[in-house]
Amino acid sequence: MAGLATLWGHGLRATGRRALECGVPGLSRALHLHSGTPLLPPRSALPPFSLPTLGRVIQTSSGPNTGRSCSTDASGGASEGDVRQELLRASMTHVGKLGFTMEAIHAAGRELGFSSAVANVFERKEAELIEHFLEDCRSKMNQELEERSEEIASMKIREKIATAVRVRLKLMAPHVEAWPRAVYVMSQPPNVASSLYHLHLLVDDMWHVAGDKSTDLNWYSKRMLLAGVYTSSELFMVQDSSRDFEETWHFVDRQISRVLKLGKAGSDLLNFFASRGAPSPGKGTRV
């Protein structure tokens, strides 16, 4: 709960819409935010984004054409981009046994006929494999939610959110044992901005499924709150030994209830402050 309280604190300070930019400089850099640009824009406005690009935006000091555009040429050989994709795909088949580690990528490299050394194409090492997994889970979640859209349409908002969280967590189930180490890797300084970015994409998708169209201050607080719910549920899950993660699903429900209460109070407060400056009533989806 301490984590949530912190998130909530951030939510309140967001009145200036610059809180995150101050608090998480890496993230705003990754998102190419400049002062004046609204904080975390609605997803339609997000720049097209690919995982390796983020790594480069944050990490590399080299020039714009970091070999990514290379395609097969006279000297033969494959393009770096293709090799990366193949490696990521092949590495996932070794994660069950080796975890999200360089060893998994080494094994994939050898399987594809390369020297193990090829794993170094991932400059941020296994973090890039973890990011690949996060992206993959998110797109699978969206796909499943899309398939169940009729069923979901008839749900109340809290059920919609709970369903999205459950679907996403279930995708992690095969790798719960490897996950604590992955969390550790992603919490290292060079990877923090990327972690937050992926979390943002995830909760944004979840709210999207829940039909949230808010563009006001609630947009921000809702996402922060859901990020807290998701993260704490994930941490709960990796320690959950109950059958089929029953305890985890209860935990998710409890968290969402708590947050909705909090969220109601919070958005009333935010709207109150907002209306002092300019009398525009918040138009967020009521939760």
Add this chain to the structure above:
Amino acid sequence: MLAGRTRAGGVLAGVAGSLVRAADARLPSLWAARLLSTEAEEATPVGSRDPRRPGPKADDEEVGDSVSFGFSSVDRSEHKGLVKDVFEKVAPKYDAMNDFMSFFLHRHWKDRFVGITLHPFAGQKHLDVAGGTGDVGFRVLREIRRAEEALAVRRNAEVESAGEVCICDINGAMLEEGKKKVAGLDIRDAERGLSWVESDAESLPFDDESFDTYTISFGIRNVSDIDACLSEARRVLKRGGHFCCLEFSQVNNEVLRQVYDLYSMNVIPYIGQAYAGDAHSYQYLVESIRKFPDQEHFKEIIEANGFRGVRYENLLDGVVAIHSGFKL
């Protein structure tokens, strides 16, 4: 022939002392300004700093069959002998001078180069070219052995020392200095894991695709034909193999660059004279740094020789840079 500019001792000893602090890059600008205003005019290096920006192949900047030897330009065949001469002379004091002149920073650079960029793995077959006294080669073997131990723990099996490092240098005297250190190494199966080969980087006596990884540390700027060196590197690497190069580069912080120029053009040859009794060899080292292509240009040269995923990273504002690329 060498544009020698060793200067009187007194001033320099003072400058050298102050520069210890400057190497940190957090140099107080006031102090720097004072230093530069009194020293800069006299101490500008002989031979102007040419902006090296021509096309990718390294050969472009050479006229006819002459190559640069420091700031002077010499015949290609003569170049190799001169370089060899330099390292023959400095060999016995080489390690100590490295510590001395880089304020021990070279150790940190090499650790990073090996630990992060190269990131060795169990069973790796590695080639360290221009390996000199084995500084980088030993580090690589140590990391390989560590990875092998970790693997054995995970598999609950015997440790298998399968990885090997070959240290290659054109200069036998440097290799001999390296061999002397092997017995004292804290590395499992060091003797068995190391081999020493006297050879020119431009024509390596190894079969195609025989190594996983290749390093060249503070070596490539001494090589007469960079393209030949790179294409040999690519040849001996396996598919997927990683080429990593650690080299002095162009400093991109103006204040640091000026201080660094001052230091390297004057103080290094001076220390070289005082400690190793050989200013000219160290004068050459300094001049060859200036002559070497900048980061972007060198990256293009590596790409032009068939490497993929080429990238670089500056350490200490570009005093040194790590370039790396893959054979895909």
